[in-house]
Amino acid sequence: FKFLKTGDIIPVRFEPKIDNEKDIAFTIDGKERLLSINSLGQKLLNLNISNKSVIGKNIKDIWPDYYKFSSNDYKNPIEKEYAVFYKDSREFIYDVHIDPIVDNRKSLIYKIFILIDITDKINAEKALRQSEEKFRSIFENSLDGIYQSTLDGKYIAANNALVKMLGYENKEELISRNIKKDIYYSEKDRPQLNERDKLFVTSLKKKDGAIVWVEISSSVVYEGSTPLYYEGIVRNIDERKKSEEEIKYLSYHDFLTDLYNRYFFEEELKRLDSERLFPISVIIIDINGFKLVNDTFGHEKGDEILKNTAKILKICFRKEDIVARYGGDEFIIILPSTTKVVAISIVARIHDLFKQKFYKEFIMSLSIGIATKESREQNINELIKIAEDNMYKHKLIEKQSMHSSMITSLEKALEERNYETHEHMRRMRSLALKLGKKLQFSEERLDELSLLSSLHDIGKIAISDNIILSPLKLTNEEHEMMKKHTEIGFRIANSNSDLASIAKGILSHHERWDGKGYPMGLEGKRIPITARTISIIDAYDAMTND
Structure with a gap:
């Protein structure tokens, strides 16, 4: 296609030719009448070119959007906004190029319209723009x-x-x-x-x-x-990360005491079994009397004792020492580069701190075993066995000492809390022995009766002072709580071999002959005779001395 310029000879009818099937070409005269149009233009404008009456019609009547592209500036070819056509529910977008053809007097003779199909380009740009906007939205939000x-x-x-x-x-x-x-x-x-x-x-x-x-x-x-x-x-x-660290921490630590657990201890034992860290000492600790306190005051109090014991151990050892809960009420410690003499001095300090913290309130002590590895020939696992054996030997000695003072300590615990007076316990023991002899009890049963007369209410040490010492009449709830002292006392006695013989007597000393007592509602001869005897002398003492 060749543009005509001013001075060229103007043919009577000028028909622009477009080689492809995507673009539109048509011409109009100076009065905006259609002179020619290619086949694609006819289709998009819904024209029937065979109908000669279309040629010569005003372009405005044929193409309503023409006004967007009309101009009186003929000096230069002009470009206007995009033209849009619709065919078969599809949108077609065209870039409009207009070339005016003028004569020597600069009067408009022709306008040549070339509409270049840019539908794919516009759609691609739109998709790109949407993609960029989507990315920008994702980026910012x-x-x-x-x-x-x-x-x-x-x-x-x-x-x-x-x-x-x-x-x-x-x-x-x-x-x-x-x-x-x-x-x-x-x-x-x-x-x-x-x-x-x-x-x-x-x-x-x-x-x-x-x-x-x-x-x-x-x-x-x-x-x-x-x-x-x-x-x-x-x-x-x-x-x-915090959760992962917490999980990792929990996998190596005992959740109750916050000390290392047995798994971590055993792993560290392998790592620390190195000649450069000799001598290595191991200390094993067991709490004597822990079961008694746990059974008497409940697991909450037992947990408190374990946690406070752990605090004492943390105070006594270095950061490089591995202090672990070995299980139950046992603790174990690895001390790298520590002689047996130093380990013994540490143990002495542990004993002192433990007594200061617990002995006044609870009848407890520690059994501790020590072993030291000084050469490669010694097996590290054998070292733990030696420490364990030493701890059990100490426990046997401590057991004899503790049991000899257990009864006195329990009686003292009752006196200190004003549950029982010394005079009441003395009278109860005296009356029990007199009645027992009258009933021809054996020496063994008389010993049980004497012990039961002092400790039948031992379960009260686990009942709140607000209930035990209340001057007011107990509420139903408080009375039910008070009645539990028989079961608590039973557990205390059962946890100690020296007291096991009076456990059933403690449990049933509030049972009644008619079966209306507690905690089990026993009646008649089903109630142990020692318990029946204690009930009688306890009532007699109350009537004659209160």
């Missing part, structure tokens, strides 16, 4: 940090989430920072080019110096084979 950075460590772009995550005021402030020096906790933590394209966990520095744990998915953007920049997603995993 993501809860994760998103960034682009240069290879040498400067931010190119960063979203608001990353700015907030690192504690900066705005993007500009963050972008001004050197990533390697100012953002990474350690410069060596920033991956090199060949270490990208994978997920990694690291710690970053916030503006205020605080550390935040993050998971970064980073990749390298290339142009051909040349790396241009990095881009990536940064996820805050502080909470996850």
